[in-house]
Amino acid sequence: MTKKNQENQITRKEAIKRMGKYAALTAAGTFLILNPAKAQVGSPPDPGGGFERNGQGDFEDMFEG
Amino acid sequence: MKNYLKPTSYKKIGDNYILWFENSNQYVVVSSFIYKLVLLYLDKSSYQKWVESCSTLQLEISELNSLYQEISTFLTQASKKEQTSNLSTKTDYPKNTTSVEEIKFYKYQNVCFNIKFSKSNILNIIKNPIEHLQNRTRTSPESKIHFQLICDKNHIYFLKNNNLISIEPLNRIHYIQGKVTMEILKLTNQIEESKFIATFHSAAIGNGKKGILLTGISGSGKSTLSALLASQGFDILSDDLTPMVEGNLILSNPSALSIKEGAFNTIESTHPNFRNSGTVLNLKKNIKVKYLPLKKFSDRNTPLPCHQIIKVNYSKKSKESLKKINCNSILDTLIPDSWISPKKENAESFLNWISQCQFYELTYNENQFAIDQVKALFKTTLS
Numbered sequence: 001m002t003k004k005n006q007e008n009q010i011t012r013k014e015a016i017k018r019m020g021k022y023a024a025l026t027a028a029g030t031f032l033i034l035n036p037a038k039a040q041v042g043s044p045p046d047p048g049g050g051f052e053r054n055g056q057g058d059f060e061d062m063f064e065g
Numbered sequence: 066m067k068n069y070l071k072p073t074s075y076k077k078i079g080d081n082y083i084l085w086f087e088n089s090n091q092y093v094v095v096s097s098f099i100y101k102l103v104l105l106y107l108d109k110s111s112y113q114k115w116v117e118s119c120s121t122l123q124l125e126i127s128e129l130n131s132l133y134q135e136i137s138t139f140l141t142q143a144s145k146k147e148q149t150s151n152l153s154t155k156t157d158y159p160k161n162t163t164s165v166e167e168i169k170f171y172k173y174q175n176v177c178f179n180i181k182f183s184k185s186n187i188l189n190i191i192k193n194p195i196e197h198l199q200n201r202t203r204t205s206p207e208s209k210i211h212f213q214l215i216c217d218k219n220h221i222y223f224l225k226n227n228n229l230i231s232i233e234p235l236n237r238i239h240y241i242q243g244k245v246t247m248e249i250l251k252l253t254n255q256i257e258e259s260k261f262i263a264t265f266h267s268a269a270i271g272n273g274k275k276g277i278l279l280t281g282i283s284g285s286g287k288s289t290l291s292a293l294l295a296s297q298g299f300d301i302l303s304d305d306l307t308p309m310v311e312g313n314l315i316l317s318n319p320s321a322l323s324i325k326e327g328a329f330n331t332i333e334s335t336h337p338n339f340r341n342s343g344t345v346l347n348l349k350k351n352i353k354v355k356y357l358p359l360k361k362f363s364d365r366n367t368p369l370p371c372h373q374i375i376k377v378n379y380s381k382k383s384k385e386s387l388k389k390i391n392c393n394s395i396l397d398t399l400i401p402d403s404w405i406s407p408k409k410e411n412a413e414s415f416l417n418w419i420s421q422c423q424f425y426e427l428t429y430n431e432n433q434f435a436i437d438q439v440k441a442l443f444k445t446t447l448s
Contacts, residue, residue, distance in 0.1 A: 030095070030099050030132065030135050030136075030139070031093050031094070031095055031099070031135075031139055032093065032094040032095070032393060032396070032397060033091060033092075033093050033139075033143075034091070034092040034093065034094070034396060034397065034400040034401055035089075035090070035091055035092075035400075035401060036090065036092070036263075036400050036401065036403055036404060036405040036407075037266075037401065037402065037403060037404045038404070039231075039240055039243060039244065039404055040240075040243035040244055040246065040247040040264040040306065040404045041239055041240050041242075041243040041264075041266065041306075041402070041403075041404060042239045042240075042242040042243045042246065042266075042305055042306050042320075043239060043266070043283060043305045043323070044239050044283075
């Protein structure tokens with residue numbers, strides 16, 4: 001049997017392996033579920049990340065005049 | 066046949082399938098193997114019949130049982146009608162703001178509009194990237210469209226001709242920024258929102274005939290690479306929000322490139338005026354962002370086809386390469402970070418388009434390497 005034919009007969013474990021890191025996205029890595037943004041959105045303006053995680057009280061303090 | 070659980074549409078991409086469910090507006094990528102099991106699940110009326118139909122797959126009964134449960138749960142959830150968010154139930158806005166306001170007049174593609182800003186440093190996030198669109202020779206009667214951005218302690222309000230069109234908490238100002246960009250694009254291109262397929266969270270460059278999307282996390286080098294390519298004669302179509310309209314064509318977005326401090330020297334070497342021009346947004350912790358306005362707007366208005374997407378990764382340590390990659394590596398960030406129209410014909414248009422795209426990953430640390438690789442991609446034609 002050629003290698004190609006063998007690849008067509010992949011098991012679920014192989015399928016999950018092929019999904020790589022996305023396997024963590026569902027309980028057993030079977031599906032990569034993606035929800036688009038609900039509205040048009042630009043980049044969060046904090047280049048260092050963590051923008052979404054800041055509480056509203058901290059937000060204004062991030063900017064200089 | 067469990068028709069009520071079927072995906073509304075699907076397309077094959079490489080070895081995978083991408084499914085779309087209209088009720089939940091969810092996209093799901095599965096391997097061909099899993100897709101086959103899903104089809105069998107939809108076709109067979111009982112668990113027993115499904116197990117029998119899977120007998121050739123050499124799976125243990127415990128695995129089949131677990132898979133059946135997963136498929137069942139997943140399809141039920143994906144087929145559920147999306148719950149409408151009650152996040153923004155406010156319909157009123159502060160009409161008597163005490164803060165000093167300023168009005169700025171803009172002109173893009175011969176369309177004039179103005180935006181009234183309440184005084185707040187936060188609004189610089191919206192103001193700075195479009196500063197170069199200001200119409201400094203305006204004559205006042207030209208503007209018929211009046212936008213307004215109002216901040217109070219907790220929210221930002223976006224109005225068009227005194228009608229409230231969006232409210233977001235302060236820490237979601239990038240959603241207001243997206244809305245402002247969308248309104249400018251609708252107005253200046255004379256295209257209604259229903260004709261937009263998507264607004265991708267990506268940069269885009271073009272050569273007058275086609276465009277290429279550049280994706281990647283913040284700091285991956287997208288904007289720097291775009292600026293470098295611009296110095297080589299390519300057009301920057303957008304920096305971080307790329308609109309796609311019907312026909313799967315991408316439009317240019319006139320917002321300036323946001324360049325982070327680490328790339329200032331690189332950009333100054335190819336764009337000498339960058340040192341003295343551009344506006345600076347100061348974030349505390351000494352993080353600076355400077356804006357590089359795009360040029361030649363009038364030459365870049367033609368919507369362009371685009372069938373190549375590059376995931377950009379600037380890394381000083383990794384070996385440089387440009388390689389074709391699986392769609393998953395790009396879709397897992399592109400879809401959640403982008404708005405894709407939930408209208409059935411638009412979602413199907415997106416699926417058709419994405420199934421014809423080629424996906425690449427560019428890892429670079431030398432600018433010339435990246436420029437050469439992207440130039441070469443522009444010369445390729447789709448097979």
